[in-house]
Amino acid sequence: xxxxxxxxxxxxxxxxxxxxxxxxxxxxxxxxxxxxxxxxxxxxxxxxxxxxxxxxxxxxxxxxxxxxxxxxxxxxxxxxxxxxxxxxxxxxxxxxxxxxxxxxxxxxxxxxx
Numbered sequence: 001x002x003x004x005x006x007x008x009x010x011x012x013x014x015x016x017x018x019x020x021x022x023x024x025x026x027x028x029x030x031x032x033x034x035x036x037x038x039x040x041x042x043x044x045x046x047x048x049x050x051x052x053x054x055x056x057x058x059x060x061x062x063x064x065x066x067x068x069x070x071x072x073x074x075x076x077x078x079x080x081x082x083x084x085x086x087x088x089x090x091x092x093x094x095x096x097x098x099x100x101x102x103x104x105x106x107x108x109x110x111x112x113x
Contacts, residue, residue, distance in 0.1 A: 001030050001032075006030040006031060006032050007032055008032070008033065009032065009033045009034075009035050010027055010032050010033070010034050010035065011035040011036070012034070012035075012036055018036070019036075051082070054082065055075065055078060055079070055082070058078070059074060059075060059078040060075065082096065083095065083096040083097050084096075084097045
């Protein structure tokens with residue numbers, strides 16, 4: 001929040017780190033609303049959980065970075081690959097970028113009709 005400012009809403013799950021008084025007091029002190037997925041709603045963040053699992057097991061855990069700059073650069077490169085080049089079975093073997101662009105075009109067509 002010091003670097004980028006306070007968001008209007010902080011969305012998270014019910015993890016202990018996000019429900020602790022130490023965390024919620026700081027967030028509320030900055031006037032940020034807290035939105036939490038309902039308990040047991042594991043599907044709410046399943047796509048992010050899958051992404052971070054891929055990042056950890058396919059990039060982070062297989063490289064020994066010398067410093068945070070190298071880690072940031074390599075993880076950024078991996079995220080570009082993950083979104084722009086890697087096909088995903090759950091997306092009909094499309095890349096995330098292609099799927100998003102297809103979905104945006106489909107939504108625009110619906111609005112125009």
